Amino acid sequence: MRKAPPVAHLLYRIGRASAMRPIVAILAWIVTLAVAAGGFLAFGGTLTDSFSIPGLETEKVTDQLTEEIPELAGGSSRAVFQTESGEPFTDEQKQQVSDALAAAAEQTGSVTGVIDPFATQQQLEEQTAQLEAAPQQIADGRAQLEEAQAQLDAGQAQIDAALPELEAAQEQLDAGQAQLDAEIQQAKDAGAYELAAAQFEAAQAEIDANQQMLDESLAELESSQAEIEAGQEQITAGLAELEAQEAQLATGAEVAEAAANIRSVSEDGTTALGLIQFDTNVYEVVQEDKDAVIADVRAATPEGLTVNFSADIATSVEGVMGAGEVIGVLLAFVVLMVMMRAIWPALMPIVTSVLGVGVGVATALAFSGVVEMSSVTPVLGVMLALAVGIDYSLFIVNRHRQQYTRGMDLHESIGLANGTSGNAVVFAGSTVIVALLALNITGIPFLGIMGTVGAFGVGIAVLVAVTLTPAVLGLIGHRVLGRKARETRGAAEHAEAPIEPMRTGFALLRFFGAVVALLIIAIPALSMRLGLPDGTQEPTDSTQYIAYKTVDEKFGEGVNGTLLVTAELPEAVADEELLAAQADVVTVLMENDDVSAVAPAGASEDNGFLAFQVIPKEGPGSESTVQLVEDLRELSPLEDGTVIGVAGEASGNIDVSQKLDEALPLYLAIVVGLSIIILVVVFRSLIVPLIATLGFVLSLFAAFGVVTAVFQWGWLGSLFGVHDPGPILSFLPIILTGVLFGLAMDYQLFLTTGMREAYVHGMDARRSVVAGLRHGRAVVTAAAIIMVSVFGGFVFSHIALIRPMGFGLAMGVLFDAFVVRMVIVPSLMHLVGEKAWWLPGWLDKILPNVDVEGSALEREHPVPHAEDEAEAAKA
Incomplete structure (x- = not known):
C-alpha cells in the first residue's frame, strides 16, 4: 500500500491546526491584507495603457524618428469640438476654442503645447490660395x-x-x-x-x-x-x-493635391480638431495628467460647443470592480446557496476569495512603481483570483460537508478535506500558475507581466483555500450543514447508491454530437482578426466613442488610423531640393489605392531623413489598413535607395497584434505539451491525457469561435453590448489559452481522479467512469457555474478591454466543463474501456506518486460508510 505523499500529510496538519485555532489564521490573513495594502499605498506606481513590444518595426522607426526629428517624438491627442446648433463656428466660438486649448497648454508636466485647428486650417487655405x-x-x-x-x-x-x-x-x-x-x-x-x-x-x-x-x-x-x-x-x-518657379509650382501642387483631404476644420465648418501635444507617448502619460487636461478643456468650453476626446487620452481602466462584476459575484452566491442550502458555507468561499483577491492585487500593485504594468493587468488578476478562489474554497468545503455529513469528527473532517481536496487544489492551482507563467516564454513583456500577476493571484487563492478556508470552517463548526442535514448526520442513508455503466450506443451518440457541435461553434475562429481597441468598443455615450465617430463622419474614418511614414534618403539634399525630394516620396505613397492623403510632416536638419503623415482610406482596425502597413514596408528600399519606415499608433497596434498572433501557436504547443506531461503523471495513463488535451483544444477553439462571432461578426451584439464589431483583442487568444488550460485541468482532475480511484479499487473501467462522474459532477457543475457567473459579470464590465476577455473565459469554461469534461471525456473513456488506463511498465516505475485526490491519506483516516460504499461499488 502506497503512503500518502508528504504534501497531503502537510495539508492535513495545516487544515486541522487552522480549524482548531481559527482566530490565529484569520488574523494572520487580515494582517497580510493590511501589509499588502500598505505596500501598495507606499510603493505603488502608475499603470500604463500601452501595449508596446520592444524590437517591433514600429518601435525601431519611432526611435530613429526621435533621433532625427525630435519635435515629432512626443505623442498627441485630439480634442474634437462641435457646435451644438449644427451651424459653422462663429468668430467668437473660434476664439473660445482657442482659449479652451490654451487652458490645456497651461498644464505643467506632460503637455508641451497645443495646435489651434482654426489657425492650422487658415494656413492650409492660405497655402492653397x-x-x-x-x-x-x-x-x-x-x-x-x-x-x-x-x-x-x-x-x-x-x-x-x-x-x-x-x-x-x-x-x-x-x-x-x-x-x-x-x-x-x-x-x-x-x-x-x-x-x-x-x-x-x-x-x-x-x-x-x-x-x-x-x-x-x-x-x-x-x-x-x-x-x-x-x-x-x-x-x-x-x-x-x-x-524654375513653374517646376516648383508643379511639385508643390502635386504635394498639395496629395494632402488635399487633410483638414483640421470640417468642410461644413461645424467641427474642429484640436491637438494636445505631450512630451512622451500618450499611453505613458499618467492618468492624473490626462484627467487634468480633459477637466481644464471642458471647463473652458462654453455653452453652445461640445468637446470630446480621443480614446488614447480619455480611456481609463481604473477601478477593478464594476456593477457587472458585482452581479457575477452575487450569482455565484446564489449558486452556492442552492448547492449548500445553508448561508454560512455559501458565503464563506466568496468572503475568503475576496480577501485573497485583495492580498494578491494589492501586493502586485505595490511593484507597479518598479515594473511597467499595463492598466488591465490588475483587472485580469481580480478576474482569475476571484473565480478560482471561490472554486478552490468550494472544493474543500464540499469535501468537508460530505465527510461531516457521514459522521466524521469536525476537525478530523476539515483536516482530511484539506489533505485530499486541498491537495487537488494545490495541484490544480499549480497547473494554472505554470500555464500563466509560461506567458513569459512568448517574449512579450506586458503579456509576461500579466501572466505573472495572474499567477501570483492564483497562488494567493490557493494559499487562502488551504489555510483560511479550514480556519473559517472550524469557526462556523456545525453550521457548515443546514439544519436538516445536521439532524441526519452520520446516518447510513448518506452512502452512495450502486453504479451502472452508461450504454455504448448512448456514449457514441453523445460523443459525436458534442464534437460536431463544438466544431461548428469553432468555425468563426477561422476568420478571427486581431487588433487593439480604437474607441469604438467603448459605450456609445462615452467621449472617446463620440470623438471617434465624429472624426469618422466629418473627416473620414482613415483620420482615426493616421500613419507616420519615414523616408531615409540615400544622400541629404539641399534646401531648394527638399520639396522635390518630398514630392518623389509622396508620389510613391499615393500610388497605393488604400492611401487617402499624404502630407510632409518634417525633415531632419540635414534634409536626409523625412517624415510624412499618411491617412488610410479606412480605420485603424480594418483589413485594408493592415494590408497598407505591410505594402508600405514592402516598398523599402525604393529604386533610388530610399528606405521607407512606418510608425504611429495604428502601425504599433498592428505590429503588436501580428506579434501576438505569431506567438500563439508556440504557446499553444507549450501548453498542450505541458498538459500531456501533467496528466500522464497524475493519471498514470497515456490515453487519458490525450483525450483530455484534445478536449481542451476543442473547447478552446469553440471559445475562439463564439468570441469571433459576437465581437468581430456582431452576432447577438445587442445582447452583449457590441455596437461596433471589429478585430478581436490581440492578446485575448493567448490569455484564453493559458487560463482555460489551467481551468480545464482543474475540472479534469476533479472528475477523472474519481474515475481512476474507482478503477484502482477494483471497479471495471466503464463503471469507474460513472463512479468518477457521480463523485465530482455536482461540485464541478457548481464550480463551473460559479466560474461562468464571475467571468460573465466581466462581460458587462465598465472597461471595454475586459468584456471580450470575460466573455471568452465564460464561454470557454462553459464548453469545457459541461461539454468536454462531462460529455466528451466520459463518453470516449467508456468507448475506449480498459485501454484508457494503459501505461507501459517501465514508465509506471519511474513516474512519481502524486496521489492528487489524496486516496492514501483517506485510507489512513477513513470516512464513515466508506467501506460499505466500496463493497457496493464492486457488486
Whole structure:
C-alpha cells in the first residue's frame, strides 16, 4: 500500500491546526491584507495603457524618428469640438476654442503645447490660395518678359538697320579722305600746295567733323547694343526663373493635391480638431495628467460647443470592480446557496476569495512603481483570483460537508478535506500558475507581466483555500450543514447508491454530437482578426466613442488610423531640393489605392531623413489598413535607395497584434505539451491525457469561435453590448489559452481522479467512469457555474478591454466543463474501456506518486460508510 505523499500529510496538519485555532489564521490573513495594502499605498506606481513590444518595426522607426526629428517624438491627442446648433463656428466660438486649448497648454508636466485647428486650417487655405494664384502670377510675369523682349527686338532691328548706313558713310569718308590726301600730294609735287592750303584745310576739317559725327553715332549704336544685350540677359534669367518657379509650382501642387483631404476644420465648418501635444507617448502619460487636461478643456468650453476626446487620452481602466462584476459575484452566491442550502458555507468561499483577491492585487500593485504594468493587468488578476478562489474554497468545503455529513469528527473532517481536496487544489492551482507563467516564454513583456500577476493571484487563492478556508470552517463548526442535514448526520442513508455503466450506443451518440457541435461553434475562429481597441468598443455615450465617430463622419474614418511614414534618403539634399525630394516620396505613397492623403510632416536638419503623415482610406482596425502597413514596408528600399519606415499608433497596434498572433501557436504547443506531461503523471495513463488535451483544444477553439462571432461578426451584439464589431483583442487568444488550460485541468482532475480511484479499487473501467462522474459532477457543475457567473459579470464590465476577455473565459469554461469534461471525456473513456488506463511498465516505475485526490491519506483516516460504499461499488 502506497503512503500518502508528504504534501497531503502537510495539508492535513495545516487544515486541522487552522480549524482548531481559527482566530490565529484569520488574523494572520487580515494582517497580510493590511501589509499588502500598505505596500501598495507606499510603493505603488502608475499603470500604463500601452501595449508596446520592444524590437517591433514600429518601435525601431519611432526611435530613429526621435533621433532625427525630435519635435515629432512626443505623442498627441485630439480634442474634437462641435457646435451644438449644427451651424459653422462663429468668430467668437473660434476664439473660445482657442482659449479652451490654451487652458490645456497651461498644464505643467506632460503637455508641451497645443495646435489651434482654426489657425492650422487658415494656413492650409492660405497655402492653397497661394498655389492657386501662382500660375496667374507666373503668366503675368511671362507676358511682361515677352513685352520687354519685343521692345528689345525692335531696338535691335533699328540698330541692325542703322549700322549699314553708318558703315556706308564711313566708306564715303574714307574715300573722301583718300582723295584729299591724293590731291594734297599732287599739289606738293607741283609746288602749288601753298596756293591751295586753305582749301585743303577746309576740306580736311569737314571730313574730320563728319568722322566725329559718325564716331558718335557708332558709339550710340554700341551703347544701345550693350543695353539690348544686358536686357536680353535679364529676360533670359527671368525666363529661367519662371521655368524654375513653374517646376516648383508643379511639385508643390502635386504635394498639395496629395494632402488635399487633410483638414483640421470640417468642410461644413461645424467641427474642429484640436491637438494636445505631450512630451512622451500618450499611453505613458499618467492618468492624473490626462484627467487634468480633459477637466481644464471642458471647463473652458462654453455653452453652445461640445468637446470630446480621443480614446488614447480619455480611456481609463481604473477601478477593478464594476456593477457587472458585482452581479457575477452575487450569482455565484446564489449558486452556492442552492448547492449548500445553508448561508454560512455559501458565503464563506466568496468572503475568503475576496480577501485573497485583495492580498494578491494589492501586493502586485505595490511593484507597479518598479515594473511597467499595463492598466488591465490588475483587472485580469481580480478576474482569475476571484473565480478560482471561490472554486478552490468550494472544493474543500464540499469535501468537508460530505465527510461531516457521514459522521466524521469536525476537525478530523476539515483536516482530511484539506489533505485530499486541498491537495487537488494545490495541484490544480499549480497547473494554472505554470500555464500563466509560461506567458513569459512568448517574449512579450506586458503579456509576461500579466501572466505573472495572474499567477501570483492564483497562488494567493490557493494559499487562502488551504489555510483560511479550514480556519473559517472550524469557526462556523456545525453550521457548515443546514439544519436538516445536521439532524441526519452520520446516518447510513448518506452512502452512495450502486453504479451502472452508461450504454455504448448512448456514449457514441453523445460523443459525436458534442464534437460536431463544438466544431461548428469553432468555425468563426477561422476568420478571427486581431487588433487593439480604437474607441469604438467603448459605450456609445462615452467621449472617446463620440470623438471617434465624429472624426469618422466629418473627416473620414482613415483620420482615426493616421500613419507616420519615414523616408531615409540615400544622400541629404539641399534646401531648394527638399520639396522635390518630398514630392518623389509622396508620389510613391499615393500610388497605393488604400492611401487617402499624404502630407510632409518634417525633415531632419540635414534634409536626409523625412517624415510624412499618411491617412488610410479606412480605420485603424480594418483589413485594408493592415494590408497598407505591410505594402508600405514592402516598398523599402525604393529604386533610388530610399528606405521607407512606418510608425504611429495604428502601425504599433498592428505590429503588436501580428506579434501576438505569431506567438500563439508556440504557446499553444507549450501548453498542450505541458498538459500531456501533467496528466500522464497524475493519471498514470497515456490515453487519458490525450483525450483530455484534445478536449481542451476543442473547447478552446469553440471559445475562439463564439468570441469571433459576437465581437468581430456582431452576432447577438445587442445582447452583449457590441455596437461596433471589429478585430478581436490581440492578446485575448493567448490569455484564453493559458487560463482555460489551467481551468480545464482543474475540472479534469476533479472528475477523472474519481474515475481512476474507482478503477484502482477494483471497479471495471466503464463503471469507474460513472463512479468518477457521480463523485465530482455536482461540485464541478457548481464550480463551473460559479466560474461562468464571475467571468460573465466581466462581460458587462465598465472597461471595454475586459468584456471580450470575460466573455471568452465564460464561454470557454462553459464548453469545457459541461461539454468536454462531462460529455466528451466520459463518453470516449467508456468507448475506449480498459485501454484508457494503459501505461507501459517501465514508465509506471519511474513516474512519481502524486496521489492528487489524496486516496492514501483517506485510507489512513477513513470516512464513515466508506467501506460499505466500496463493497457496493464492486457488486
